[in-house]
Amino acid sequence: SAQDAAAGEKVFAQCRACHQIGPNAKNAVGPILNGVIGRHSGIVEGYNYSPANKNSGLTWDEATFREYIKDPRAKVPGTKMVYAGLKDEQRINDLVAYLKSFDAS
Numbered sequence: 001s002a003q004d005a006a007a008g009e010k011v012f013a014q015c016r017a018c019h020q021i022g023p024n025a026k027n028a029v030g031p032i033l034n035g036v037i038g039r040h041s042g043i044v045e046g047y048n049y050s051p052a053n054k055n056s057g058l059t060w061d062e063a064t065f066r067e068y069i070k071d072p073r074a075k076v077p078g079t080k081m082v083y084a085g086l087k088d089e090q091r092i093n094d095l096v097a098y099l100k101s102f103d104a105s
């Protein structure tokens, strides 16, 4: 069903502990997520990735991102992202819409 960016902002509350997004975003526990849908993995300047993420070879297109966020440690074994995963398809739809609303910058 539809993707709802406003609902996705609420889902992003789970990510905000570690990630920033938006015009003033900075790297934090995790890298800046502006433009993340469609972005190659491991390329945010000034962020100290794990080798697992840095060398995963993945591009966060929508399909790959969806698999990742359901179970990050399954998709990127050795990732230092400590997040159990988001399983609910509608909530993932909404999260993707929210992430897409921020261009790379």
Ligand code: HEM
Binding pocket: 011, 012, 014, 015, 016, 017, 018, 019, 029, 030, 031, 036, 040, 041, 042, 043, 044, 048, 049, 050, 051, 052, 053, 054, 060, 069, 078, 079, 080, 081, 082, 083, 086
């Ligand atoms: C990495 C998304 C929650 C910490 C990443 C990456 C994505 C992502 C796409 C890879 C970025 C890249 O390759 O440039 C999300 C989303 C979340 C979430 C959408 C919420 C649903 C969290 C939480 C934490 C966290 C809660 C901290 C407890 C990290 C860290 C990395 C990372 C440390 C770097 C991983 C590494 O270098 O191995 N996240 N994340 N994330 N995230 Fe998250």
